Amino acid sequence: MQRPATARKPRASSQARIAAIVDAARTLLAEEGVTGLSIYSVAERAQMPPSSVYHFFASVPAILEALTADVHAAFRAALALPIDHASLNHWRDLSGLVEQRMLDIYTSDAAARQLILAQHGLSEVTQADRQHDIELGRLLHELFDRHFPLPALPAELDVFALALELSDRVYARSVQQHGTITERLAEEGMRVFDVYLGLYLPAFLPKRETPVH
Numbered sequence: 677m678q679r680p681a682t683a684r685k686p687r688a689s690s691q692a693r694i695a696a697i698v699d700a701a702r703t704l705l706a707e708e709g710v711t712g713l714s715i716y717s718v719a720e721r722a723q724m725p726p727s728s729v730y731h732f733f734a735s736v737p738a739i740l741e742a743l744t745a746d747v748h749a750a751f752r753a754a755l756a757l758p759i760d761h762a763s764l765n766h767w768r769d770l771s772g773l774v775e776q777r778m779l780d781i782y783t784s785d786a787a788a789r790q791l792i793l794a795q796h797g798l799s800e801v802t803q804a805d806r807q808h809d810i811e812l813g814r815l816l817h818e819l820f821d822r823h824f825p826l827p828a829l830p831a832e833l834d835v836f837a838l839a840l841e842l843s844d845r846v847y848a849r850s851v852q853q854h855g856t857i858t859e860r861l862a863e864e865g866m867r868v869f870d871v872y873l874g875l876y877l878p879a880f881l882p883k884r885e886t887p888v889h
Contacts (some may be wrong), residue, residue, distance in 0.1 A: 694732050696722045698746055701739045706786035710796040713739070730738060737800040740791060744801055747788045748808035750781050757816050759823070761887045766825045767877055773864045774816065775843060780796055780855055789857070793848040806841075813837025820877075822887045825880065835876050843869035 683836055700721035704712050713736050719726040723764055735740045741864040790796070792805050813836035820826055820836070829835050846865035850857045857865075 690732070693722075693728060694742070696724070696758075697729055697732060697739060698742050701743055702787040703742075704741070705790045709790055709794065710736075710740075712797065721872075737798050740798060740801045743787065744791055744804045746806065747781070747785065747791060748805075748812065750785070750788075751778060751808075751812055753817060754778065754781060755819055756810070759819075761823060761883075764823055764883055767873075767881045768819060770820060770823055770831045771870050771873055772866060773818065775869050777848075778840075779857065779862055779866070780842075789851050792844060793851040793857075795848075795852060806851065809837045809840050810834055812840055816840070822884075822889070824877075824881045825884055826881075827876070829876055834874070838871045839872045842872050851852075 686840065698717060699717050701713060702719055704721055715726050715729050715733075715736065718736075719729045719737060722729070728794070729739075733742070755774060757777070759773065793802060813834045816836035816839075817826070817829075843865040846861055846868050847857050850861035850865075854861075
């Protein structure tokens with residue numbers, strides 16, 4: 677009997693080449709921005725022929741989409757870090773904690789700032805970022821509900837995803853004006869995140885006795 681076709685995972689050697697290409701693009705993006713990227717510059721930095729890059733990525737936007745996924749993997753990992761339930765007195769404590777984790781990634785990763793916050797005009801990357809934000813919003817919803825019983829939220833809105841997008845707008849303004857996220861605009865972005873959630877979360881939301889899993 678013929679077995680159904682299954683998707684094959686890339687071999688270890690292919691995975692290593694993909695990782696090298698993405699790492700090279702990350703370095704170039706941090707150093708020169710999007711304008712410094714080409715298949716040839718990435719290939720040179722990754723120390724492989726351009727044909728090898730083309731084998732895995734048909735274009736620069738395809739590489740950047742992969743790098744966007746990599747950045748959002750770091751965001752998801754930040755949300756998965758342990759949280760001291762006893763230290764939370766209000767849902768705003770959790771709001772400030774998770775948004776600070778996001779800011780720490782932006783602060784330490786110039787490529788993340790260039791991809792998500794800088795003006796590059798690449799619709800493929802922008803669309804990929806929005807799709808990843810939806811997933812981050814879902815994870816945030818679950819995280820908040822783990823520590824605080826959330827009220828019913830509008831089904832037609834991704835409240836947590838929108839909160840992320842709005843705070844990113846403030847950080848983007850800072851990157852575009854100052855080349856980095858200034859302390860003042862970091863505070864303002866966190867405030868925007870907090871205030872938008874406050875439109876849907878009660879001012880006083882009782883904390884769960886123990887976090888749910």
